[in-house]
Amino acid sequence: MPYPPHTFADNPLDRGDQQRRDEAWLEDRQRDPGSKFLVMPGLEVPMSEGPDPGLVWLSVDDLTAHSVDGTPIFLGLLDGNAHFAVFVPKTEETVNELKSVASAEFADARAAATMLPGHEAGIVAQARAQLDWHNRHGFCSVCGEATTMSRGGHVRRCPACKAEHFPRTDPVAIMLVHDGDYCLLGQSRGRLSRMKMYSALAGFIDQGESIEEAVAREVREEAGIEVKNVRYHSSQPWPFPSSLMIGCHAEAATTDISIDNEEMSDVRWFEREEVLRALDRRNDELWVPQPLAIAHHLIKTWATETI
Numbered sequence: 001m002p003y004p005p006h007t008f009a010d011n012p013l014d015r016g017d018q019q020r021r022d023e024a025w026l027e028d029r030q031r032d033p034g035s036k037f038l039v040m041p042g043l044e045v046p047m048s049e050g051p052d053p054g055l056v057w058l059s060v061d062d063l064t065a066h067s068v069d070g071t072p073i074f075l076g077l078l079d080g081n082a083h084f085a086v087f088v089p090k091t092e093e094t095v096n097e098l099k100s101v102a103s104a105e106f107a108d109a110r111a112a113a114t115m116l117p118g119h120e121a122g123i124v125a126q127a128r129a130q131l132d133w134h135n136r137h138g139f140c141s142v143c144g145e146a147t148t149m150s151r152g153g154h155v156r157r158c159p160a161c162k163a164e165h166f167p168r169t170d171p172v173a174i175m176l177v178h179d180g181d182y183c184l185l186g187q188s189r190g191r192l193s194r195m196k197m198y199s200a201l202a203g204f205i206d207q208g209e210s211i212e213e214a215v216a217r218e219v220r221e222e223a224g225i226e227v228k229n230v231r232y233h234s235s236q237p238w239p240f241p242s243s244l245m246i247g248c249h250a251e252a253a254t255t256d257i258s259i260d261n262e263e264m265s266d267v268r269w270f271e272r273e274e275v276l277r278a279l280d281r282r283n284d285e286l287w288v289p290q291p292l293a294i295a296h297h298l299i300k301t302w303a304t305e306t307i
Contacts, residue, residue: 003234011122013076020152029082042090045112046104056104074152085127129239133167170243173214174202176298179252186267197287200295223267224258236294275303
């Protein structure tokens with residue numbers, strides 16, 4: 001049975017591949033009173049105030065009247081209206097101006113996603129990842145020349161060597177390894193290593209590597225465990241900056257742990273009952289990721305279902 005969409009994974013926009021190839025159409029939509037613009041100062045998300053916040057969209061008249069200076073990135077179409085994202089630097093003046101226009105509050109994408117409806121969090125994932133890519137890829141990686149945006153932000157072209165550059169997505173394998181009534185959880189080095197937080201193991205998929213191979217390699221590298229019967233569970237866009245988390249379950253073929261001390265501060269086997277208590281926040285000795293993250297759902301599926 002397919003797993004329900006994760007946070008950041010329920011984007012309702014038609015990304016308009018054919019429309020974005022028409023530069024004249026894009027220019028017209030940027031002047032269209034029906035078009036909507038998501039202005040993100042410093043990549044923060046504008047949300048309405050109140051108990052049920054939603055994304056705050058501006059009109060072209062709002063942009064013009066308040067001198068919002070940023071290049072619109074075409075996100076897609078919804079109900080016949082074009083939707084764009086616009087990056088502006090985060091300054092006190094900019095934030096105050098936007099608040100005066102739309103009575104918006106601003107939050108980073110992680111915090112916003114916990115408050116927004118699922119479909120709007122999906123739009124945030126696309127907008128944040130794409131704006132961040134443009135901010136960091138203004139120059140050609142082939143010859144170093146400044147690039148120009150094309151196809152509504154789906155391409156950057158080099159006028160010198162004619163190379164085309166596309167927004168990248170980095171695939172990450174994240175896996176919950178289990179052995180009977182025990183699952184394998186790890187703690188990466190860094191700020192969380194001083195806490196009681198444990199999560200599923202994860203790592204970037206290498207070039208020329210299948211998902212199954214990446215799962216086996218990462219578990220072997222981080223924990224010294226061999227796995228078998230790798231099964232896909234679900235996936236989650238993770239726009240920090242542009243990952244795709246590919247969630248899997250795997251059975252342990254061996255159980256003796258040998259930790260990679262450079263990457264991991266700890267790796268342990270945890271019994272099902274203590275994991276269930278951690279999921280319900282009833283375990284003071286073990287914390288697991290909250291529902292924002294795919295790791296939570298990999299752990300919960302194993303702990304509550306027969307897989």
